[in-house]
Amino acid sequence: MFGHPEVYILILPAMGIISEVLPTFSKKPLFGYTVVVYSGVVIAFLGWSVWAHHMFSSGLGPIADSVFAGTTMLIAIPTGVKIFNWIGTMWGGQLRFTTSMLFAIGFIAMFIIGGLSGVSHAAAPADLQQTDTYYVVAHIHYVLFGGTIMGLFAGMYYWWPKLTGRMLSESLGKVHFWLTLIGMNLAFFPMHFSGLLGMPRRIYTYSSALGVSRYNQLSTIGALVIGIATLVFFWNMLRTRRQPATAPHNPWGGATLEWAIPSPPPVYNFTKIPIVEGRLPLWHTERHPRMAPLPAEPPEPIHVPGGSWWPMTAAFGLPIMAIGALSHMIPIVLVGAAVLIVGIYRWAYEPFEM
Amino acid sequence: MAHETTHAHRTSMGLDSRKMAFWAFIGSECLLFGSLISTYLIYKGRSLTGPYPHEILNIPFTSFSTFDLLMSSLAMVLALAAVQRGDMKQGKIWLLVTALLGLVFLGGQFWEFSHFLHEGLGLTTNLFGSTFYVLTGTHGAHVTVGVIWLLTLWVQALRGKLGPANAMTVEITGLYWHFVDVVWIVIFTVVYLIQ
Numbered sequence: 083m084f085g086h087p088e089v090y091i092l093i094l095p096a097m098g099i100i101s102e103v104l105p106t107f108s109k110k111p112l113f114g115y116t117v118v119v120y121s122g123v124v125i126a127f128l129g130w131s132v133w134a135h136h137m138f139s140s141g142l143g144p145i146a147d148s149v150f151a152g153t154t155m156l157i158a159i160p161t162g163v164k165i166f167n168w169i170g171t172m173w174g175g176q177l178r179f180t181t182s183m184l185f186a187i188g189f190i191a192m193f194i195i196g197g198l199s200g201v202s203h204a205a206a207p208a209d210l211q212q213t214d215t216y217y218v219v220a221h222i223h224y225v226l227f228g229g230t231i232m233g234l235f236a237g238m239y240y241w242w243p244k245l246t247g248r249m250l251s252e253s254l255g256k257v258h259f260w261l262t263l264i265g266m267n268l269a270f271f272p273m274h275f276s277g278l279l280g281m282p283r284r285i286y287t288y289s290s291a292l293g294v295s296r297y298n299q300l301s302t303i304g305a306l307v308i309g310i311a312t313l314v315f316f317w318n319m320l321r322t323r324r325q326p327a328t329a330p331h332n333p334w335g336g337a338t339l340e341w342a343i344p345s346p347p348p349v350y351n352f353t354k355i356p357i358v359e360g361r362l363p364l365w366h367t368e369r370h371p372r373m374a375p376l377p378a379e380p381p382e383p384i385h386v387p388g389g390s391w392w393p394m395t396a397a398f399g400l401p402i403m404a405i406g407a408l409s410h411m412i413p414i415v416l417v418g419a420a421v422l423i424v425g426i427y428r429w430a431y432e433p434f435e436m
Numbered sequence: 437m438a439h440e441t442t443h444a445h446r447t448s449m450g451l452d453s454r455k456m457a458f459w460a461f462i463g464s465e466c467l468l469f470g471s472l473i474s475t476y477l478i479y480k481g482r483s484l485t486g487p488y489p490h491e492i493l494n495i496p497f498t499s500f501s502t503f504d505l506l507m508s509s510l511a512m513v514l515a516l517a518a519v520q521r522g523d524m525k526q527g528k529i530w531l532l533v534t535a536l537l538g539l540v541f542l543g544g545q546f547w548e549f550s551h552f553l554h555e556g557l558g559l560t561t562n563l564f565g566s567t568f569y570v571l572t573g574t575h576g577a578h579v580t581v582g583v584i585w586l587l588t589l590w591v592q593a594l595r596g597k598l599g600p601a602n603a604m605t606v607e608i609t610g611l612y613w614h615f616v617d618v619v620w621i622v623i624f625t626v627v628y629l630i631q
Contacts, residue, residue, distance in 0.1 A: 427588075
């Protein structure tokens with residue numbers, strides 16, 4: 083019941099990220115904006131009705147199997163709608179293949195592969211063969227790594243200048259992207275074959291008679307390539323620390339409001355609340371004039387709340403509580419709970435001005 | 437807190453944004469209690485070993501607790517009315533009364549739990565024990581939070597930091613308190629009355 087809504091919670095933000103990235107680098111508004119948004123809502127809702135597809139092999143009986151196979155296949159529809167809308171966004175646009183855009187396109191391609199194997203799990207009879215094999219592992223990695231992680235990387239490259247005022251290197255970024263794409267396909271694509279040949283998951287050893295050694299070897303090499311790619315990304319992030327924060331307001335020519343303010347944003351964000359007349363306030367069309375520029379200095383003093391340690395205190399108490407509960411040590415649970423409660427209480431009743 | 441309330445945010449909804457957020461919170465609380473109550477109902481009558489509900493639930497005693505909690509809601513209404521009209525003397529009294537009635541309820545629950553433990557019903561004894569303690573315990577935790585919240589408001593009132601300008605704070609506390617009360621009515625009906 084928990085597991086499946088959770089994976090949709092993981093993918094929906096990444097879908098949102100690429101719905102921001104694709105229009106910017108295609109120089110076109112998101113195709114079918116309303117449909118994309120409502121598809122997201124439908125996915126979030128349907129996501130609650132598919133969970134028993136993890137239990138097809140546990141003997142639920144034909145009726146439950148059919149219902150959950152049906153709901154699972156149904157969720158492919160809003161997902162497919164989104165995919166077509168993203169492709170429609172790029173169609174005929176002025177594409178700029180920045181690292182962020184490459185990751186967004188990689189998301190679409192990889193997520194389609196993961197989605198197709200997902201539909202093959204939805205068919206309960208086929209799933210009985212696939213349960214607990216590497217075929218399932220291949221599916222989850224195409225949707226979670228090829229989907230969510232690539233989407234998050236797209237967002238990192240896109241918003242890094244806004245977050246830090248410093249640009250990530252595009253050339254290192256492209257090395258990162260291509261190594262990631264090659265590495266993940268090398269690691270996860272052979273799992274489809276090894277899985278169907280009977281490679282069980284969550285088992286560290288297997289018989290060489292199974293005939294999957296070559297496939298597993300490829301997966302291992304692919305995993306190493308992904309590791310190297312991620313090191314390139316870490317290096318890319320770390321090296322920006324030494325640069326001056328000189329990123330312009332809007333390095334990508336984006337249309338949304340965050341690009342109207344300096345990078346990184348000042349603590350008060352907007353000098354005054356902007357008047358927004360369209361969905362893409364920084365792009366102007368016949369119907370929507372250009373947004374009025376914001377004054378550089380706030381017209382009147384802006385009240386900004388001070389920093390606080392209490393949210394950190396509360397967050398610190400929670401893992402202590404969880405560790406205590408997991409190790410069956412009630413005193414540690416109580417200590418964690420006390421830290422958590424004190425943190426929340428002081429946070430709630432903190433003076434607004436510090 | 438005091439500073440925030442004097443500069444309440446105006447919204448285009450005609451509803452204070454804090455109140456809106458609080459109703460959303462109550463919505464999520466409904467889901468929490470809804471799942472715990474459903475769990476209780478699903479496992480009802482499926483305990484393989486005793487003690488069974490009809491053997492140990494004490495309806496007259498719990499009716500008294502329920503009455504006590506209902507009266508605390510009345511006190512909460514009086515507290516809010518007093519704060520709204522600026523009568524902080526009455527406001528202080530009724531806030532304290534609400535908190536004390538909540539404490540009485542908690543005392544009753546403490547007595548009930550220790551009595552049940554004495555009778556041999558633990559958290560892991562049977563399905564009734566697990567579902568009963570988790571459901572009523574979660575409710576008790578909510579009452580505890582409410583009592584701490586009310587006592588905080590009372591202390592603020594004593595220090596003169598609570599006035600008609602902060603009526604929204606008291607109103608939201610009231611929303612929480614009445615919600616916890618309504619949940620108890622459902623629990624009392626489902627667990628104690630319909631056996």
